[in-house]
Structure formats: structure tokens, C-alpha cells
Amino acid sequence: MKQYIELIDKKLDEFMPICYPQKIFKAMKYTVTLPGKRLRPVMCLETCKMFGGNFEDAIPTACAIEMLHAQTLIHDDLPCMDNDMYRRGKLTNHMVFGEANAVLAGDALLTFAPQTILKNSKNLGSEKLIKIMEEYFHAAGAFGVIAGQVVDIESEKLLEMPQLEQTEEDDKLLSETLDYIHTHKTADLFKLALRCGAIIADATDKQIDSITEFGQYLGVAFQIADDILDETSTFEQMGKTLGKDKEEGKLTYTSLYGLEKAKKDLNILIDKCYKILEDNNLKSEIFNQILEKIRIK
Amino acid sequence: MKQYIELIDKKLDEFMPICYPQKIFKAMKYTVTLPGKRLRPVMCLETCKMFGGNFEDAIPTACAIEMLHAQTLIHDDLPCMDNDMYRRGKLTNHMVFGEANAVLAGDALLTFAPQTILKNSKNLGSEKLIKIMEEYFHAAGAFGVIAGQVVDIESEKLLEMPQLEQTEEDDKLLSETLDYIHTHKTADLFKLALRCGAIIADATDKQIDSITEFGQYLGVAFQIADDILDETSTFEQMGKTLGKDKEEGKLTYTSLYGLEKAKKDLNILIDKCYKILEDNNLKSEIFNQILEKIRIK
Numbered sequence: 001m002k003q004y005i006e007l008i009d010k011k012l013d014e015f016m017p018i019c020y021p022q023k024i025f026k027a028m029k030y031t032v033t034l035p036g037k038r039l040r041p042v043m044c045l046e047t048c049k050m051f052g053g054n055f056e057d058a059i060p061t062a063c064a065i066e067m068l069h070a071q072t073l074i075h076d077d078l079p080c081m082d083n084d085m086y087r088r089g090k091l092t093n094h095m096v097f098g099e100a101n102a103v104l105a106g107d108a109l110l111t112f113a114p115q116t117i118l119k120n121s122k123n124l125g126s127e128k129l130i131k132i133m134e135e136y137f138h139a140a141g142a143f144g145v146i147a148g149q150v151v152d153i154e155s156e157k158l159l160e161m162p163q164l165e166q167t168e169e170d171d172k173l174l175s176e177t178l179d180y181i182h183t184h185k186t187a188d189l190f191k192l193a194l195r196c197g198a199i200i201a202d203a204t205d206k207q208i209d210s211i212t213e214f215g216q217y218l219g220v221a222f223q224i225a226d227d228i229l230d231e232t233s234t235f236e237q238m239g240k241t242l243g244k245d246k247e248e249g250k251l252t253y254t255s256l257y258g259l260e261k262a263k264k265d266l267n268i269l270i271d272k273c274y275k276i277l278e279d280n281n282l283k284s285e286i287f288n289q290i291l292e293k294i295r296i297k
Numbered sequence: 298m299k300q301y302i303e304l305i306d307k308k309l310d311e312f313m314p315i316c317y318p319q320k321i322f323k324a325m326k327y328t329v330t331l332p333g334k335r336l337r338p339v340m341c342l343e344t345c346k347m348f349g350g351n352f353e354d355a356i357p358t359a360c361a362i363e364m365l366h367a368q369t370l371i372h373d374d375l376p377c378m379d380n381d382m383y384r385r386g387k388l389t390n391h392m393v394f395g396e397a398n399a400v401l402a403g404d405a406l407l408t409f410a411p412q413t414i415l416k417n418s419k420n421l422g423s424e425k426l427i428k429i430m431e432e433y434f435h436a437a438g439a440f441g442v443i444a445g446q447v448v449d450i451e452s453e454k455l456l457e458m459p460q461l462e463q464t465e466e467d468d469k470l471l472s473e474t475l476d477y478i479h480t481h482k483t484a485d486l487f488k489l490a491l492r493c494g495a496i497i498a499d500a501t502d503k504q505i506d507s508i509t510e511f512g513q514y515l516g517v518a519f520q521i522a523d524d525i526l527d528e529t530s531t532f533e534q535m536g537k538t539l540g541k542d543k544e545e546g547k548l549t550y551t552s553l554y555g556l557e558k559a560k561k562d563l564n565i566l567i568d569k570c571y572k573i574l575e576d577n578n579l580k581s582e583i584f585n586q587i588l589e590k591i592r593i594k
Contacts (some may be wrong), residue, residue, distance in 0.1 A: 024439045024447045075404060080396035100450055101375035103400060107372060108439035110407045115434035118427060126423035131414060133430060137412035141404035142321050150321045153397055 001042065001286055008041045009033070010061050015116050027097040027105035028112065032070040034088040037176045039290065041066045041195035041221075044193040045137060046286040047211060053201025060120035061132055061196045064113035068136070069189055071109035072145050076103055081153070110140060123201065132196055148184025178251055179220070187219025207280065214276045218291070221269035222250075225294045227252040228262050261297050270295050298339065298583055305338045306330070309360050309485040312413050324394040324402035325409065329367040331385040336587065338363045343491040343583040344508060350498025357417035358429055358493045361410035365433070366486055369442050371399055378450070407437060421497065426548075428496055436489035445481025448474060452548045475548055476517070483523075484516025500584035504577065511573045515588070518566035522591045525559050560593050566593050 012032055018025045041062035048058040077084040077092040079099060084092050094102035118129060138144055155177050181182050194215040198208045228244050231254050245252050254262045270291050277287060309329055315322045338359035345355040374381040374389040376396060381389050391399035411433050415426060435441055452474050491512040495505045527542050528551050540548050551559045567588050574584060 019440070021439075021444055021447045021451070023451065024443060030437065075400055078400065080400060100375075101447065103372055103375065103377060104443050104447055106404065107368075107407060108443045110404060111434040111438035114319065114411075114430070115438065118431055118434070118489075126427050130423050130426055133411070134415055137408040137415070141408035141412065142318075143316070146321060146401050146405045147318055150318045150398065150401055154318070154320065272356075 001289055004042045004045055004286070005038045007059070008038045008045075008066065008247065011040060011059050012066060015060070015063055015110075015120070023097065023101060024104055024108055027101050028067075028070075028109050030096060030111070031074050031087070031093045031105070032067050034070075034090055036066075036088055038066060040189055040193040042286065043190065043290070044197040046284055047194045047197030048201045049197075050282050050284050050287075051198050051201035051203040051211075053197070053203075057121070057124065058197050058200045060117045062193070064117045064136070065189065065196070066194050067109050067113040067116065068140055068192075071106045071113070071140075071188075072149070074106040074109070076149065078102060081149075084129065093154060113140075128199065131199055135192055135195055135199070139188045144184060144188040144192075146184075148181050148186070148188065152181045152185060152251075155181065156168060156249075159249055159251055174251060174256055178253065178256055181251070182220045182223040182253075186223040187216050190219040190222070191215035205225055210280050211278055214273055217269045217272045217276070218294075221266055221273070221294055224253045224262055224266045224269070225296060227254045228259065228266070228296055230254075231259065266294070266296060298586055301339045301342055301583070302335045303496045304356070305342075305360060305363065306333045308356050312357070312360055313409075314418070320394065320398060321401055321405055324390060324398050325364075325367075325406050327393060328371050328384070328402070329406070331367075331387055333363075333365060333385055335368070336493050337366055337486055337490040339583065340487065340587070341494040343581055344491045344494030345498045346494075346586075347579050347581050348495050348498035348500040348504060348508075350494070350500075354418070354421065355494050355497045358497065359490070361414045361433070362486065362490050362493070364406050364410040364413065365437055365489075367411070368403045368437075369446070369486075371403040371406070373446065375399060376453050378446075410418050410437075413522060425496065429493055432489055432492055432496070436485045439483060441485040441489075442592055443481075444486065445478050445483070449478045449482060451550075452478065453546075456546055456548055471548060475550065475553055478548070479517045479520040479550075480513065483520040487516040487519070488512035507573055507577050511570055514566045514569045514573070515591075517568050518570070518591055521550045521559055521563045521566070522593060524551045525556065525563070525593055526549075528556065563593060 016025070016029045016032065017286055018029065044062035044065055045055040045058050048057040073087060074093040076082050077087055078094055086092060086094055092102075093105060095109075097105065114133055117132060117136070119248045121129060121132075124132070140146075142150075158174070158177065191212050195208055198211050203211070227245070230252065245255070249255075253265075257265070276282075276283065313322070313326045313329065315326065329397065341359035341362055342352040342355050346352040370384060373379050374384055375391055382392055383389060389399075390402060394402065411430055414429060414433070418426060418429075421429070437443075439447075441571040455471070455474065488509050491508045492505055497509050500508070524542070527549065542552070546552075550562075554562070570584075570588055573579075
């Protein structure tokens with residue numbers, strides 16, 4: 001895990017030289033290179049390896065997915081969105097570079113990421129590159145993370161509706177909405193990382209389906225864990241302002257189901273992930289570590 | 298020209314169905330389908346035809362470039378950028394859909410545009426598609442339009458610097474800065490449209506170089522014409538708030554060189570465009586029309 005992370009950090013630095021106009025390249029690199037767990041690129045490399053591919057072939061794609069992840073963080077943190085001042089213990093992009101440059105840095109990353117893949121993965125061949133582009137566009141756009149963010153914003157209004165009663169139907173609506181948000185805001189990028197790793201390793205369609213299902217469970221599990229930590233953790237542990245969701249009455253897994261059920265469901269999802277690995281005869285120390293890290297005792 | 302525009306409008310409508318979550322797809326489509334001259338897609342189709350290609354092969358790419366153009370407009374109009382309320386006679390995107398959705402609609406268009414190409418141009422083959430993707434990423438990102446926008450924002454600070462005297466060196470700096478802004482904010486998207494049209498038509502490298510040079514001149518000419526109209530036109534004629542650049546002391550061609558020199562230089566650039574067409578034995582009624590439309594008598 002540590003070796004993967006070091007490799008990814010080194011490659012991210014290499015892939016992102018500071019060109020003219022420096023301000024925009026610095027703003028882009030600032031958020032991408034904030035210290036992080038590099039979960040998505042690690043999963044991309046490990047999936048490639050797990051399916052018999054050469055993980056080095058997946059490095060540009062893995063790094064591009066981390067850039068895309070940074071893009072979503074930069075724009076989500078904007079004053080007109082979540083208005084967050086801290087991220088990974090550091091000031092958010094717009095706090096350092098100003099709002100206009102933060103918007104532009106996010107925009108620039110959205111195309112710089114796939115550009116990095118095309119530039120550094122020529123050995124994969126045009127057809128595989130096109131497949132990866134399609135996966136990237138789908139996950140990055142209005143069918144992917146952006147759909148999740150839009151519904152997340154809308155859901156705040158949903159909760160403010162005075163006619164919303166605690167009927168069974170309302171509960172169902174809230175539950176489905178939350179599942180939609182988690183699927184698209186979080187699981188879609190996980191699935192992108194896993195699917196790309198599998199595609200690069202020439203995995204079969206059936207294998208790609210399995211790893212996609214794995215990514216769905218892992219993504220939602222990760223988001224439930226995040227919701228739990230938002231309630232039970234501290235700024236020092238997480239590097240961002242916490243408890244805001246609760247304060248603002250946001251729709252979260254813990255607000256909807258309570259802390260106990262959240263913990264129970266989280267562990268059920270983790271077990272489902274293990275089952276998929278087992279059923280497909282996939283062995284990975286890295287994925288075991290990731291799953292155990294998310295589990296809440 | 299009218300036939301091209303009608304075709305592009307029809308295809309833009311087809312390529313952009315309103316999916317779930319409707320809000321984001323509506324916001325994306327709103328700005329893309331505002332009535333416009335469709336200059337960039339028209340140039341893409343006409344270039345393809347001029348180099349002996351089938352212009353129908355270029356339709357998805359032409360429409361994608363219009364989507365990218367709309368993306369830049371949506372984000373440029375944001376309160377943290379130019380803070381514009383009107384565009385093409387209608388309210389700007391954030392005025393209708395709110396700031397958060399306008400940011401997300403722009404983000405979504407950045408990947409929806411190349412996704413539209415990949416989905417609808419399979420007949421071009423993987424290798425040509427990769428070339429088009431590379432062109433798109435270069436023009437859309439921090440080496441293209443975004444570089445122009447960043448330096449444009451910076452230039453406002455440059456003009457406010459008290460130490461800036463009217464020396465020859467200062468003039469040179471301002472002149473180079475303005476050229477950089479025009480090249481990247483405007484000419485880069487023109488060049489994208491022309492180069493993609495040429496690539497789809499299997500033009501030679503030399504032909505692509507020529508049409509790129511043409512796009513550089515035409516783009517700067519177009520921007521000079523826009524600066525002139527900003528001073529001499531009315532809201533009714535242009536559909537956007539005018540005179541703001543002058544009021545805010547922004548760096549424009551007319552503010553730097555005066556109205557007379559601007560008109561003169563504009564016509565010199567138009568003549569250069571004609572010369573390139575002649576030298577390459579390229580005949581196009583459409584480009585003649587575009588060039589004459591920009592010319593200021």
C-alpha cells in the first residue's frame with residue numbers, strides 16, 4: 001500500500017509540471033497533491049494487478065482518476081456549493097487561489113486528467129484508450145459524479161419541505177435519494193478506478209461486472225463510514241470541518257437511520273465485498289486492508 | 298450558411314436529451330441552445346468540406362465544440378468571473394439555475410462534449426478519434442481557453458498597478474498580454490474547430506498548419522471586432538451588457554490602441570485570412586461570408 005502511494009505521489013508530481021500561466025497550474029497541482037490516502041488510484045493499480053495485468057500500465061489512468069477526484073473536491077468546496085474552508089487539513093483551493101481560479105483549476109483538471117492518460121498510455125493502443133475515455137466521461141459527467149452532486153444539493157431543499165411527514169412513502173423517498181447520492185457522488189469514481197484497472201488488464205466482461213458490483217458496495221460503505229466519522233470524529237483526525245452536515249440538517253446515512261444501524265449496514269456491505277472477491281477467486285492484501293480500514297468496530 | 302445553422306441546431310437538440318437529474322441536463326442545454334451564430338461548428342463543417350471530406354462526418358465534433366463554447370460562456374459569466382446577467386439577450390445560466398448548478402452544468406458539458414463525439418462518430422475509427430480527443434483537451438484546458446481566461450483575470454490587476462507607466466516596455470507588456478488573451482480565449486476554439494474539420498477530412502499536415510494559421514488570424518480579428526462593437530454597439534444589437542469593459546478599465550484592443558487603429562488592424566487580419574485561402578487554393582463562400590461579416594467598414 002505504502003509503495004503504491006509513494007509511486008502515485010511521485011508520478012502525480014511528474015505528470016503535473018508548472019507551465020505558464022503558472023497560477024492555474026499551481027492551483028491544479030495544489031489540491032491534487034494534498035496528502036491523501038490515494039484510495040482511487042491504489043484501487044485502480046491493484047485491480048489491474050489482480051486481473052493479471054501489469055500495474056505499471058495503469059499508472060497514468062490511476063493518476064488521472066486522482067486528478068478527477070481533486071476536481072470534484074475543488075468545485076464541491078466552492079462558496080456556492082458546500083462553502084468549505086479546509087480540506088485534508090489545509091485551506092481549500094478557493095481560499096488560497098481565489099474563487100475564479102478555483103473554478104478554472106477544476107475545469108482545467110477535467111480535461112488535463114484524460115489528456116494525461118492519452119499522453120502517457122500510448123502503449124495501450126487506440127481502442128483500449130477509447131474505452132477508458134468513455135468510462136472517464138461517463139463517471140465524471142452528468143451521468144456520474146455530477147448527477148450525485150446535483151441531487152445532493154436538491155436534497156437539502158427536500159428536507160426543508162414542510163409537507164414532508166414521517167410516512168413510509170417519505171422514508172422510501174429519502175432512502176432512495178440518499179442511495180442515489182452515495183452511488184453517484186462516491187461509488188461512481190470507485191467503479192471508474194476498478195473498471196479501468198480491469199480493462200487495462202484485459203479482464204472479461206463478467207469480471208468487469210463483478211468488480212463494478214464490488215465498487216458499488218465499497219463506495220456506499222465508504223460514504224457511510226464517512227457519515228459516521230463526520231459525527232464521531234474530530235477536525236484533527238479528519239482535516240476538515242466536521243458536524244456541518246448534522247448542523248445544516250443534511251441528508252446523511254446517520255441522520256436517516258441512526259448511528260447503530262449505520263454501523264451495522266456498513267459491516268454488511270464490507271462482508272458483501274469480501275464475498276465478491278471470494279466468489280471470483282480474487283486475492284488481494286491491499287483490498288483486505290482497505291476493507292478493514294473502513295470497517296467500524 | 299443558414300442550412301448549416303439549422304442542421305447544427307437540430308443535431309444539438311438531438312444530442313442533448315433531458316435525462317435524470319433533469320435540472321442539470323436542462324441547465325446544460327439552456328446555454329448551448331441559446332440562439333447564436335454557431336460560428337465554430339459552421340467553420341468545422343465547412344473546413345471538412347473544403348478539404349474534400351464529407352461534412353456529415355464532422356457533425357458530432359462540430360456540435361461538441363459548440364457545447365465547449367457554451368461551457369466557457371457559462372463559467373465566464375459567473376459572479377466570481379465577469380458577473381454577467383445577460384448573454385445573447387437572455388439571462389445567463391446562473392441567473393436561471395443558480396450558481397451551483399451553473400458551475401456543475403459547465404463541468405458536465407466539458408465531458409459531455411467529447412462523450413458526444415465518441416458516441417456518434419464511431420465511423421471515424423479509434424485513431425482519428427484519439428487525435429480529435431487530443432485536440433479537444435488541448436484547446437479546452439489550461440493550455441487553451443483556460444490559459445486565456447486566467448491571464449485575462451490577471452490583466453485586470455496589471456492595469457491597476459500604480460507603478461505601470463506609459464513607457465515603451467509597459468506598452469510592449471500590455472500588447473503581448475492582450476495578444477495572449479485573444480489567442481487563447483478566442484483563437485484556440487476557432488483553431489480547434491478548423492483543425493478537427495481538417496483532421497476528419499484527412500487533410501495533410503501542411504494543410505492543417507495553414508488552416509491553423511488562418512484560425513489564429515480569424516480568432517484575433519473576431520475578438521478585435523468584438524472589442525469595437527463593445528464600444529460602438531447597443532444592448533439590443535448584441536444581447537449582452539456592453540461598455541462594461543471600458544467602464545471597468547479592462548484591457549481591450551480599443552482601450553490599448555484606440556478605435557481607429559483597431560479597425561485598421563482588423564481589416565489587415567481579414568486580408569491575411571483571404572491570402573491563406575488563396576495561397577492554398579481553397580474556395581469557400583461560407584468563409585467569405587464570415588470574413589465580410591467581421592469586417593468593419
